[in-house]
Amino acid sequence: MAYTPHKPPAAETAEQLRERIPGWGADLDPADRPSVPKLQFQEDLSGAHWEFPERQPEKVPRERSIEHAFLTPVFGTSCPPRGLSGAIRRLSYRRYSEARAAHWLLLVLADRVDAWESHLRSFATLRPDNPITETGVRSEFSHHGLRSRLGVQRADLPHQALDPVIVAGPWVAAAWVTYAGSRRVARALRR
Amino acid sequence: MRAMVYRGPYKLRVENKDVPAIEHPNDAIVRVTLAAICGSDLHLYHGLMPDTRVGSTFGHEFIGVVEQVGSSVRNLAPGDRVMVPFNIFCGSCWFCARGLYSNCHNVNPNATAVGGIYGYSHTCGGYDGGQAEYVRVPFADVGPSRIPDWMDDEDAVLLTDAVPTGYFGAQLGAIAEGDTVVVFGAGPVGLVAAKSSWLMGAGRVIVIDHLEYRLAKARTFAHAETRNFTEYDDIVVEMKRTTDHLGADVAIDAVGAEADGNFLQHVAAAHYKMQGGSPVALNWAIDSVRKGGTVAVVGAYGPIFSAVKFGDALNKGLTLRMNQCPVKRQWPRLFEHLRMGYLKPSELVTHRFPLEHIAEGYHVFSAKLDGCIKPLVVPSAA
Numbered sequence: 218m219a220y221t222p223h224k225p226p227a228a229e230t231a232e233q234l235r236e237r238i239p240g241w242g243a244d245l246d247p248a249d250r251p252s253v254p255k256l257q258f259q260e261d262l263s264g265a266h267w268e269f270p271e272r273q274p275e276k277v278p279r280e281r282s283i284e285h286a287f288l289t290p291v292f293g294t295s296c297p298p299r300g301l302s303g304a305i306r307r308l309s310y311r312r313y314s315e316a317r318a319a320h321w322l323l324l325v326l327a328d329r330v331d332a333w334e335s336h337l338r339s340f341a342t343l344r345p346d347n348p349i350t351e352t353g354v355r356s357e358f359s360h361h362g363l364r365s366r367l368g369v370q371r372a373d374l375p376h377q378a379l380d381p382v383i384v385a386g387p388w389v390a391a392a393w394v395t396y397a398g399s400r401r402v403a404r405a406l407r408r
Numbered sequence: 409m410r411a412m413v414y415r416g417p418y419k420l421r422v423e424n425k426d427v428p429a430i431e432h433p434n435d436a437i438v439r440v441t442l443a444a445i446c447g448s449d450l451h452l453y454h455g456l457m458p459d460t461r462v463g464s465t466f467g468h469e470f471i472g473v474v475e476q477v478g479s480s481v482r483n484l485a486p487g488d489r490v491m492v493p494f495n496i497f498c499g500s501c502w503f504c505a506r507g508l509y510s511n512c513h514n515v516n517p518n519a520t521a522v523g524g525i526y527g528y529s530h531t532c533g534g535y536d537g538g539q540a541e542y543v544r545v546p547f548a549d550v551g552p553s554r555i556p557d558w559m560d561d562e563d564a565v566l567l568t569d570a571v572p573t574g575y576f577g578a579q580l581g582a583i584a585e586g587d588t589v590v591v592f593g594a595g596p597v598g599l600v601a602a603k604s605s606w607l608m609g610a611g612r613v614i615v616i617d618h619l620e621y622r623l624a625k626a627r628t629f630a631h632a633e634t635r636n637f638t639e640y641d642d643i644v645v646e647m648k649r650t651t652d653h654l655g656a657d658v659a660i661d662a663v664g665a666e667a668d669g670n671f672l673q674h675v676a677a678a679h680y681k682m683q684g685g686s687p688v689a690l691n692w693a694i695d696s697v698r699k700g701g702t703v704a705v706v707g708a709y710g711p712i713f714s715a716v717k718f719g720d721a722l723n724k725g726l727t728l729r730m731n732q733c734p735v736k737r738q739w740p741r742l743f744e745h746l747r748m749g750y751l752k753p754s755e756l757v758t759h760r761f762p763l764e765h766i767a768e769g770y771h772v773f774s775a776k777l778d779g780c781i782k783p784l785v786v787p788s789a790a
Contacts, residue, residue, distance in 0.1 A: 218652045218653060218654065219652065219653040219654040219655075219698075220653070224586075224654070225651070225652040225654065227586050227611045227612075228611070228612060229611065229612075231585065231586075231609075234606070234611070237631065238606045238631050239748075239749060239750050240606065240607050240745060240748060240749075240750030240751075241606050241607070241609070242585070242606075242607070242608075242609045243607045243745065243748070243750060244579075244604075244607045244608045244609075244741070245585055245608060245609040247582075249741065250579045250608070250741075251579070251737050251738050251740065251741045252507075252576055252579045252580075252734070252737060252738070253579060253582075255507075255508075256506040256507065256508070257506065257507045258505060258506055258507075259499075259504070259505055259506070259507055262499045262500050262504070262505060262550075263497075263499035263504060263509070263550050263736065264483055264499055264549045264550045265498060265499030265500040265504070265547070265549065265550050266480075266482065266549065267500055268500055269500065269514075270432075270434065270498050270500065270514060270547070271432065271433055271434070271480070273431050273432040274431070279517060280517070280518065281517035281518065282517065282518055282519050282520055284519075284520040285517060285520055288517050289513070289514050289515055289516060289517045290432075290498070290514050291432055291496075291498065291514060291515050291524075291546050291547065292515070292516070292517045292533060292534060293524070293530070293533045293534030293535035293536070294431060294534065295461070295463070295464050295465070295530075295534050295535060295536040296461040296462070296463045296464050296530075296534070298461075302461075306459065306530075310518070315519055315520060315521050315711065318712070318713070321458045321710075321711055321712045322712070324458035324459040324531070325458050325681050325712075327459070328455060328458065328459065328460055328461070329455075331416075331461055331462050332415075332416030332417065332455075332462055333416075334462075335415065335416065335462040335463070336415075336416060339415075346415055346416075346419065347421075348419070350421065350767060351415050351419040351420060351421045351767055352418050352419055352767065352771060353420075353766075353767035353768040353769070353770055353771030353772070354771060355768060356768035356769075356771045356772045356777065357771070357775075357777070359768070360768070360772045360777040360778035360780075361777060361778045362775070362777055365775070365776065365777040365778060365779075369619075369620060370618065370620070370636060370638040370639065371618055371619060371638070371776070372618040372637070372638050372668040372669050373618075373668050373776075376671055376674070376675075380679070383675055383679050383680075384679055387680070
């Protein structure tokens, strides 16, 4: 017990556990645990035959953290920044280090702008966004949506009805503020 | 090729994309034969990870066949069946040279605080992932391994993240013989962490979740005691009660950024993205473990600050240990455990979705429908 010096007695002995659970104690010795100790010099460099890798060509300007000394020798080339969201991303990388909240909050803002830009852009294509197919919501019918929720205790159920309000609320409020502000400005200009 | 494409929070579809090209002499192009959706993919899907761009392809758990190799690749050849760790790593930077493959400094220009991960936003390097027919695999001589002949594909794909991460979580706990270990989260990672705790000599393993079907799996797969936290007014008090008010020796957070169980935390993180994650499970871990104990974190959190009860960790003299798992470092020992029959990862698989139906796969996994624990994705070119 916590209030006395000795640990509470174990419910099962090592022999009982070994009998009940396949492999019990196989890694009891920390020497058998692959991540112990934390820092182990890898003499073979894990197969690398370089001390510094060849550099991947930078075909389009690549944004990078200002905490890096230079562009890393290898990098992903998926989805270069574009549009207004791209401008926000570039600003975030150019101006703020990873230590600054502004860096991450600008990237989150850029993500939301990117989603709206892409959504609007999709209407100019032969395949506009389709909320039914893209959210996979049809699986509610094919994968027991009701049965997975009825009669069971789940922490997410009590607030699921509130979730749409929580998500839509700030957007509705922002739309109202924009509308009211615009009206006030327009009135002031008319005077 | 056909590939899953992100269209914004909660939306994705399958599109035609160009087959990836060799961009570096040590690249390989791999034809994906089997992929998985990871619980951490849901953080991207829900728009929680900064710099997740519309048009990107997710997927950091995949296996496949080498189609093409770059001019400097020595260890792989076209036709090899390979399993690819979720970490992209060079093998030679200061961190890789010391086994911290998940912290590689040569693969992620977007951030120094995190290494490179396939299909996991530009914050993790801007690489497309394996929920597609083909994927570019950088540093082919370092990351991928040939799949042993005796290993099942479903075991192999789970060894690219979920299984090593759970096993690594138990190692971070520095478990000693007879320790009481409490694992928060009965998803694939938590289940493996619980099972691995026994391998390291735990005397008692308790798994906590809110989904009864997952707790049932914890009892059979991981031989663990279970608690459904929705049945308790305060799960921390229950943890104290069941450990003679000492607290657990080790607590493992295998939940991460979207933990439920505290409305304000959940809303601030999952809905308003004002935190890097909802640290409900982490705070419960800090409060459930005994003074002087260890909290291991393998649940994924984003880079924005989170409201963690750091004062309790300080005042209790806790050891906090965490990292993304350096997958390849775990493989030799994990392969032994599979051969001995101590671990059978494919027992965690509950669903298999064709790539063309991946939007349904994400929704089923995200909404926890149909008893879903681990969904796999089968590309049409498999």
